[in-house]
């Protein structure tokens with residue numbers, strides 16, 4: 001029997017061999033990652049979805065300590081795509097987006113190399129093209145560090161998705177007016193019941209945890225008195241969850257791939273695109289359900305951590321109504337490696353604006369076509385204040401950087417380092433970062449439907465020689 005310890009050791013050795021070639025992009029060293037179609041079963045029904053599959057046939061990538069991100073992305077879809085390496089900080093032309101104009105999307109059948117220094121932590125990858133996220137073109141991107149190897153915890157990754165049998169374009173048209181909002185028949189699609197107003201735009205058919213629903217969940221057998229590093233990724237297109245361990249204590253180790261000072265808890269908010277690393281002890285005879293409860297709804301998904309020999313009961317995807325996801329965890333977090341104390345050289349305010357009817361979501365009242373770019377200077381300390389004057393929460397993501405949360409609703413906080421922060425209705429969050437990755441970078445709401453309805457703009461470095469085109473591909 002191969003122990004986990006020896007498996008990780010062997011994998012690390014392979015990784016070290018694989019990165020030996022020193023040339024920037026040596027074809028032989030590239031890992032192949034295929035964006036393609038696949039079929040999963042959801043509630044007893046076959047569902048045609050997309051996926052990102054590595055050479056071993058599993059989803060996404062796990063990189064060993066100090067291994068480069070050296071990937072050949074291959075597009076096996078019958079349409080164009082491009083994949084963003086969410087949480088990584090590569091040069092702007094390798095960010096996996098087409099909207100900034102450095103590169104176009106990959107044509108059907110095209111392969112493209114990506115090679116850069118990997119940033120450790122729990123990250124993920126997802127399409128940044130049209131509505132392909134909603135088709136499950138999402139996968140984990142775990143970059144291990146030396147401390148992970150030393151800690152020798154049992155590694156478990158949990159990728160969360162929202163799922164509909166309807167095509168996302170149909171969902172979007174339902175939201176933007178193709179269908180009325182008052183088809184109150186409890187059916188699927190853009191119409192929504194009153195109690196969900198302003199929390200959830202979309203009616204889904206299921207919520208998935210590693211592609212499975214809670215009536216047939218993944219059961220992870222832990223070691224005797226096992227210690228698990230649970231890496232949770234909210235890859236859902238438009239759903240925020242509460243991670244709920246049903247009263248079992250866990251310790252927050254990291255958020256968005258950045259270590260924090262340990263915080264204990266039993267429930268944790270997780271907005272779209274955010275990651276949460278938990279240390280979970282599974283005592284002898286224990287069973288720890290890891291539920292992801294949709295905010296404002298009874299729906300839930302998740303996986304089960306079970307000690308050896310424990311009988312696992314059946315679960316259902318219906319629980320109690322969950323509260324709106326909030327900043328209760330955010331104000332308790334403190335980065336293990338915060339930004340230095342420094343006065344900002346430039347401050348920008350961004351109002352999160354727009355609404356449901358018409359379905360238009362904007363930044364400072366401007367959609368993508370009329371966007372105001374935020375200008376920054378190389379090596380400047382930058383502060384951005386997000387003030388949400390709309391009726392829905394917006395998880396705001398900045399590409400190419402990680403930022404420090406320094407103020408929540410007017411109160412200074414020590415704050416975590418993140419790449420995505422939730423800004424609930426009526427709230428203000430100020431983030432700070434050092435402008436150390438020159439280029440033009442997207443920042444946007446990570447609710448896919450809000451982004452596609454206009455809630456996206458750019459941070460652009462002064463004197464950046466990059467292309468100056470509109471980006472409408």
Ligand SMILES: [Cu+2]
Pocket residue numbers: 361393394395445446447450451455
């Ligand atoms: Cu939004």
